[in-house]
Amino acid sequence: MITFDAVTKRYPDGTVAVDRLSLEAPTGEITVFVGPSGCGKTTSLRMINRMIDATEGQILLDGEPVQGIDPPTLRRGIGYVIQQAGLFPHRKIVDNVATVPYLLGWDKKKARDRAMELLERVGLDLALAGRYPFQLSGGQQQRVGVARALAADPPVLLMDEPFSAVDPIVRTSLQDELLRLQAELNKTIVFVTHDIDEAIKLGDRVAVLRVGGQLAQLADPKTLLSEPADDFVREFLGHDRGIRRLQFVSTDGLRLRTDLTVQDSTGSSDEPWLLVVGDDGRPLGWRAKERPEELEPYGTFTPGSDSMRAALDAALLSPSGCAVAVDEDGKAVGVATREALDAALAEAADG
Numbered sequence: 001m002i003t004f005d006a007v008t009k010r011y012p013d014g015t016v017a018v019d020r021l022s023l024e025a026p027t028g029e030i031t032v033f034v035g036p037s038g039c040g041k042t043t044s045l046r047m048i049n050r051m052i053d054a055t056e057g058q059i060l061l062d063g064e065p066v067q068g069i070d071p072p073t074l075r076r077g078i079g080y081v082i083q084q085a086g087l088f089p090h091r092k093i094v095d096n097v098a099t100v101p102y103l104l105g106w107d108k109k110k111a112r113d114r115a116m117e118l119l120e121r122v123g124l125d126l127a128l129a130g131r132y133p134f135q136l137s138g139g140q141q142q143r144v145g146v147a148r149a150l151a152a153d154p155p156v157l158l159m160d161e162p163f164s165a166v167d168p169i170v171r172t173s174l175q176d177e178l179l180r181l182q183a184e185l186n187k188t189i190v191f192v193t194h195d196i197d198e199a200i201k202l203g204d205r206v207a208v209l210r211v212g213g214q215l216a217q218l219a220d221p222k223t224l225l226s227e228p229a230d231d232f233v234r235e236f237l238g239h240d241r242g243i244r245r246l247q248f249v250s251t252d253g254l255r256l257r258t259d260l261t262v263q264d265s266t267g268s269s270d271e272p273w274l275l276v277v278g279d280d281g282r283p284l285g286w287r288a289k290e291r292p293e294e295l296e297p298y299g300t301f302t303p304g305s306d307s308m309r310a311a312l313d314a315a316l317l318s319p320s321g322c323a324v325a326v327d328e329d330g331k332a333v334g335v336a337t338r339e340a341l342d343a344a345l346a347e348a349a350d351g
């Protein structure tokens with residue numbers, strides 16, 4: 001566990017970057033620092049591995065003040081990932097990843113084997129190992145940066161806007177990869193971002209900081225979205241806070257109708273919309289009563305594992321206004337009508 005105990009950082013010019021910050025980043029969890037530019041996120045992060053020293057207060061690592069640990073020893077147990085990866089340009093990818101093992105005096109083969117294992121773990125093609133950083137895309141370089149930080153298996157990982165320099169699609173896949181890795185590795189991660197969506201997606205706990213380096217709120221994402229502490233946090237969360245909250249609302253209790261599914265694309269019914277499925281049970285499209293010859297688009301969600309946000313999204317993708325519930329194999333298991341979605345939304349609004 002990382003503990004900030006009334007930590008203040010005053011730079012020599014008098015700027016108070018962090019102001020009496022007290023919080024805990026629990027072991028095995030992702031704690032995200034988020035807030036507007038200049039609110040002291042990076043300064044807070046760098047005080048953990050003593051790239052910057054606190055002016056007042058202390059930071060404890062599993063109860064031990066970091067001030068009492070010499071920086072090289074401290075950093076051996078702390079991986080560090082920064083924006084644009086910060087790879088050594090003249091070293092091959094495999095050697096970049098093996099940097100810390102080399103420094104720790106591992107023999108070359110063991111260090112390289114470890115590097116190859118990690119490259120695979122972060123989802124990189126091993127054929128890239130012999131390349132130089134400039135021969136990789138931005139997203140690939142970020143993965144190498146993560147692999148390098150994990151090389152000596154440190155219990156703590158500090159990540160400073162690691163995914164902000166890549167395009168949104170790559171960014172999403174890097175975030176998914178981090179969550180997948182974290183499910184296996186259970187590191188204590190402190191992650192800095194200015195992007196509230198990233199914070200909500202990745203954080204077990206999210207610390208919202210305001211300019212001046214004060215903690216505005218520390219909460220799990222669901223609580224943050226439903227109970228912002230004050231106007232600053234509410235504004236920072238943005239106007240679509242309600243919609244984003246739906247990603248934490250389960251579809252478990254959503255009522256599904258099973259009588260709106262048909263296998264053939266002909267035949268009549270009083271229902272305005274019927275879902276046509278193939279022989280394999282997968283949806284083919286919606287059939288409108290007035291236009292039985294055409295199949296209209298549909299959207300799907302998986303009850304239980306997908307959120308209400310996904311169910312609503314599925315409904316909005318179709319002119320029927322209904323969401324198609326599918327199982328893990330993509331087979332239709334029912335339909336959430338507007339009425340059912342309405343009822344679930346009303347319940348979510350109450351809670």
Ligand SMILES: Nc1ncnc2c1ncn2[C@@H]1O[C@H](COP(=O)(O)OP(=O)(O)OP(=O)(O)O)[C@@H](O)[C@H]1O
Nearest residue numbers: 011013015017036037038039040041042043044194
């Ligand atoms: N070496 C320094 N000397 C003086 N002031 C500094 C120094 N480094 C940072 N600051 C100031 O401290 C405050 C916090 O900076 P910091 O980089 O921690 O913020 P941040 O939240 O990470 O910002 P960003 O999202 O823009 O990276 C800012 O006002 C910044 O200008």
